[in-house]
Amino acid sequence: MLHSRGPLLTIDVGAETTDETDIESVHREYIGGRGVATRLAHERIPFDVGPFAPDNRLFFTTGPMQASRMSFTGRMNCTGVSPLTDGLLSSNAGGFMSRNFAATGYGAVEIAGASDELVVVHVRDDGVRFESVPDLEDATVPETVAYLEDERGITADQTAVIGPAGEREVRFASIMTSEERAFGRGGLGAVLGSKNVKAITFDGDSAPDIEIPATQNEIHSEAATDDNIMKRQGTVAVMDLANEIEGLPSYYFSERQFEGVEGINGAAVEEKKYKKGTCSACAFACKLPTKDDERGVETEGPEFEVAMAFGSNSGVDDIVDVMKSNELCDRYGLDAISAGNTVAAYLAAEDEFGNDDLIHELVERIAFRDGVGDTLAEGIDRAHEELGVDNWTVKGMDFAAHEGRVLHGQGLSYAVANRGADHMYSVFYSVEYPLVPDEQALDPTGTVGKADRLVQRENLMALNDSGVVCKFSRDYMNPDRYESLFSADFEELLAVGDRVVTLERHFNNQRGFDASDDDLPYEIPDFERALEEYYDARGWEDGVVPDDAVPAGVSV
Template identity: 60%
Template sequence: MRHAQGPLLTIDLTERTATTEPIDDRLAEFVGGRGLNTRLAYDRIPADVDPLGPENRLFLSTGPMQYSTTSYTGRMAATTVSPLTNGLCSSNAGGFLSRNFVGAGYGAVEIVGESDELLAVHVREADADGTPTVEFEAVPDLADAEVPAVSDRFADTHGLEAEHVACIGPAGENEVRFASVMTSDTRAFGRGGLGAVFGAKDLKAITFEGDGVAQSATGSRTASGDADADIDIEWPDDAGDVHREAATSDSIMKRQGTASVTELANEVDALPSYYFSETSFEGAAGISGDRVEEKKYKKGTCSQCAFACKLPTRDEVRGIETEGPEFETVMAFGSNAGVDDVVDVMRSNELCDELGMDTISCGDVVSMYLESEGEFGNAELVHSLVERIAHREGVGDVLAEGVHRAHEAFDVDDWTVKGMPFPGHDGRTLNGQGLGFATSNRGADHMYGEFYPYEYPLVGKDEALDPTGLAGKPPKLVAKENRNAVLDSAVICKFSRGVVTDDRLAALLDGDYEDLLELGGRIVQLERAFNNARGFDRGDDELPYDIDGFDEALSTYYEIRGWNDDGTVPGYDDGAVAGVADD
């Protein structure tokens, strides 16, 4: 099976040291990306760790697809214990960082300890003898700097553009529990608060640079995995087919991104509105994909991707220029906040990118506050709250803790799963997606099981499912979660749906498809076992609303996975987890 290459680079911020060790066995077993990160986290992070303490570790990696030049592969993965959910959280971000990471020659990077001053870490290709080339730079001048200013600083002082940089804004420094790590200025390792982990470690930025990846004459990529070995991967014809279909696709996402689903979600009552009190929004036309497309002024993409679904948008009247909003941001800062002007949503998106925050979690906690104050639709207040949250000023200090920790202070309901606020694709209407929100080890995350396309539907009639009820859905959800874990390990964008077919995925990874699904199952089980050791069980797989047949479907889900009916993995408490025991 194809997998990422190179050693593990451990960066100790306390000691300011950089060391390497081989991880060939882990790479061969878990491919790269989320799978590799999960295994390393399971092996190396104490189960009782404080997410914001020095013993927490954060892992960055790519997968084998980042050695290719095909579409849907401009992404990389990050994993840590989340300060938002208190469980293991993997996130991945698009943009252009992944190829620069591969160029530095490492299979994964582990960040440990904490600095006694604000630092940037610069990772370059290893010396000829394999010695890591890592620079620790004190950056007191970047304290409270917004994300674009960080990029500008390293462009000026190191000749490194934004595509080389992963950094935090003020929100990360202030340990906002849903702060993001940002790259390419507008792409986020979002949802779980990875930026707060950077902030707790006093790590403002990490950069990657290297010449370890070069295009070969055969269309493969050659990469330096270490000082003594080169990687020369020949890709099957499927890689070229994927790239060609991405280039020629007439998908509406090329014009409107995921915002294209806004009006459909509204029509079928799956668009959360007014802090989840309703499932449709009378102002949806003002924040729809059409409105987003009207503000789009050029194409945008990720590294090597011909699909080009990104959304550089601009409003010249108000001087706003951002990338997006995508559907989840439209929901969180639009319908859920009672805001019906796409330019106002664009401004919220712009602020979150500059300050370094997840738009879903931030929009939801702002909407929660609007509910408590009777201020739905007040866009000026929304923008003020975003800034106050990032700087933990006034009420922003409480809101920076997130919906789960803050809801009681405002006497409103807790719309989270495992502490993670909900995205769109409302599970009260799309019941299989609702089950997926509950079972996700990451919390209420739509991309973990990604069940909603079957229930709108966004797929062909032969794959479409009745959105009502849960009968027959647990096996499909298990398969989807497993497949997505493989995509996150490869690393392949989820928007490759319909192009990277099962057969093509198997060919690209040089493996049997059923074996890949088994690998995905092991990754999901490792995440669950780690979370079990931190106290998670069936009681955490709950929803704030009822779905007919939910308890039975949840038990069926556990049975399919071979887990106990209390939501725990057999053997998690003594480390003898089936299929993932130490070797």
């Protein structure tokens, strides 16, 4: 089976020491990316660790497909205990850092401990250097990137950076790479902030020699020549469809259609797009560099989730206002989905929907934990009672845009996903809109009978995150191509994904998670029956992994 190579580099930022460990056996079992990071985290992070404790660790990993020049491979993974969900969580970012990371020659980089001073950690194939950077305290992401380039000759594509939000341990702070790409969803930027690490940089000339089958060329060619609406509008292309089927969260989830949708939909974004945007080696080029010269706004995006959170869910019908919110989140290092939804909760509490000036002020106040921003920085789950609004979260994570009250299988996915109400854990919405061929589609109504398909989808997404292969490759990947690229039977590859999901669940079980956490703040048909079908399909008991279901070689 194709897999990543290279040792684990452990960096203790408090002691300023490093250590290397052979993890070849882990690579063979878990391929790379999220799989390898989850296996290492399960072994090396204490089950009872606090998210901001020095013993919490972050694992940066990428996959064997970074040795290719294939489209859909410019991504990498970060894993740790989340300050937002309090469970083990992996976050995935695009951009251009993955191949710079691979060039260090390390198969995984582990950040442990906590520094007494603000530092940048420079990881090279010939060693690690710690740089004290007290002058970068409170620096924005662009300011930090500019410092690294001007003073150290390090480009944005070599960096993982936090902004003021990460330094202040905002529970949904992101780690930013390539300046505008985010390890979002779950607050791992706050974990890096708790360790007093402002940035990590990667460079070298020691990428492992991994032979990738010629199938990569077919996929790359198709991605380059295909006429796909995502190349023009990104994920926001689905917004009109979502609104049409009454599946667009609006006004802090109180409504499911938005009368101002034409002001924030795919066509509105496309109008502001001024050049192509892509990730490393990818000819699909679905990113959205946008700007409005009249108002001086320039950003990358918004994608659908952000256009929902800062748009329809906040009562905003002007794409430039949403672009400004997106720009501010990237500047301060905030997950734009959680930031937007949390702001929407405040707007609901204060009856201020549509107040774009207030929205932009709140983003900055959250990043600096200023006044009410300190409350909102805790996220909806911890702040909703003080705000007097409903708790629109699962396991502490607020909802993505794909509406589980309409797409019932997606609703079930939100409930059971180990990282909470995140759409990318199974991407089940794609078979229910549908965004796939008819023979792969499911009726969005109902939950019974969907558990086996949901398990398969979760396992496949875990495989993609281990490969690492972008999930927007769905029109170009099939079982035969997976088998060709990874030199293994498709069912064997799905079994890797199953081990990853099981290890995440087992880790969280040791932290007290069980079936009571697999819940929704709304009703969908036959939910309890579907939940039992899901547990049966996984071989779990009341949401808990029994000892005999833990993957071989893992301590229980």
